[in-house]
Amino acid sequence: MIDQAQALRHLVHSKDLLSAKTTKVVTVTSGKGGVGKSNFSLNFGMALQNRGYSVLLFDADISFANIDVLMGTPAKYNLIHLLKGEKSIWEIIQIGPSGLQFIAGGSGFQDLVRLREQELEYFAEQIGKLHGHVDFILFDTGAGLSKETTKFITAAEETIVVTTPEPTSITDAYALIKMMHSMGHQVPFRLVVNRVADDREGAQTADNIRQVASKYIGIDIPVLGFIPDDVSVSKAVRRQTPLSVAFPNSEAMQGIDRIASRFLMEERSQAQKTTRGLSGFMQRMKKLWS
Ligand SMILES: Nc1ncnc2c1ncn2[C@@H]1O[C@H](COP(=O)(O)OP(=O)(O)OP(=O)(O)O)[C@@H](O)[C@H]1O
Ligand SMILES: [Mg+2]
Numbered sequence: 001m002i003d004q005a006q007a008l009r010h011l012v013h014s015k016d017l018l019s020a021k022t023t024k025v026v027t028v029t030s031g032k033g034g035v036g037k038s039n040f041s042l043n044f045g046m047a048l049q050n051r052g053y054s055v056l057l058f059d060a061d062i063s064f065a066n067i068d069v070l071m072g073t074p075a076k077y078n079l080i081h082l083l084k085g086e087k088s089i090w091e092i093i094q095i096g097p098s099g100l101q102f103i104a105g106g107s108g109f110q111d112l113v114r115l116r117e118q119e120l121e122y123f124a125e126q127i128g129k130l131h132g133h134v135d136f137i138l139f140d141t142g143a144g145l146s147k148e149t150t151k152f153i154t155a156a157e158e159t160i161v162v163t164t165p166e167p168t169s170i171t172d173a174y175a176l177i178k179m180m181h182s183m184g185h186q187v188p189f190r191l192v193v194n195r196v197a198d199d200r201e202g203a204q205t206a207d208n209i210r211q212v213a214s215k216y217i218g219i220d221i222p223v224l225g226f227i228p229d230d231v232s233v234s235k236a237v238r239r240q241t242p243l244s245v246a247f248p249n250s251e252a253m254q255g256i257d258r259i260a261s262r263f264l265m266e267e268r269s270q271a272q273k274t275t276r277g278l279s280g281f282m283q284r285m286k287k288l289w290s
Contacts, residue, residue, distance in 0.1 A: 021133070027158070028040060028044075028160045029153060030143050031172025031174070035169050036164070037162045039233055040256065055100055055135065056093065056102065059079065060139040071100075096242075144176070154187065157188070159189050161173050165196055174209055177213055178216070189221045191210075
């Protein structure tokens with residue numbers, strides 16, 4: 001039995017010297033459900049796209065996929081067509097608002113683990129083709145640690161954990177991080193606190209998780225930022241239009257924009273350290289900050 005996560009990682013990150021871009025794969029997840037992962041993934045993707053980066057948003061929630069519903073862009077084909085080997089990766093990529101590329105999840109496909117080896121190989125090979133195609137691939141996963149979510153997390157270079165200030169959401173976020181850690185996965189996590197009343201509440205929530213993670217599992221979990229609780233989010237959902245389009249100046253979108261700027265700034269300093277994809281990256285960053 002092949003290790004699917006390893007195969008995915010290998011294929012997604014294998015250095016293709018001919019490709020112009022270095023693709024970074026980021027997974028967005030949470031312990032508790034309904035904390036705002038899909039809305040964050042979509043609008044974070046839009047914010048990166050609006051800053052001149054190309055993004056592919058991948059709805060990796062196989063049971064309850066809904067990114068296409070949030071965008072109001074019905075998907076002709078979805079992940080299930082790929083998993084069944086009926087379509088290639090290029091055929092299931094759809095174009096959403098602002099040119100954001102996305103792969104819809106489709107519903108009713110239970111578990112990646114149940115795929116036959118042959119199907120898995122096709123899936124991993126097809127995902128591998130995305131290397132160099134875009135700057136960022138964002139996997140929006142379902143809540144909690146299903147087997148497939150674990151695989152997406154381990155295949156990515158970094159995982160953004162979304163939580164709200166509610167104690168149940170905090171406990172579940174920590175439980176997810178701890179479980180991944182105890183399974184031996186060295187995954188860099190960063191935190192986004194959604195639905196905060198103010199920055200102070202965001203900072204308290206983040207500190208809470210950071211301190212526990214540092215004390216009990218000895219890992220640091222940096223904070224990427226906070227998003228205010230804002231009725232514009234549910235209004236945008238009802239309109240089936242991304243927040244970034246429906247309410248670009250809303251408080252929640254401003255929070256997501258700050259997160260995108262910070263994310264890109266830290267990418268830049270990482271790129272300086274590792275010289276990863278440096279020249280094109282630096283050019284875009286210069287444009288962005290000038
Ligand atoms: N910043 C916010 N302010 C106010 N409401 C929000 C905010 N973020 C999300 N919501 C509300 O939470 C609902 C759930 O959001 P979303 O579908 O993005 O969560 P999710 O974590 O992806 O859920 P699931 O675990 O089911 O995939 C939204 O429809 C919206 O009403
Ligand atoms: Mg979701």
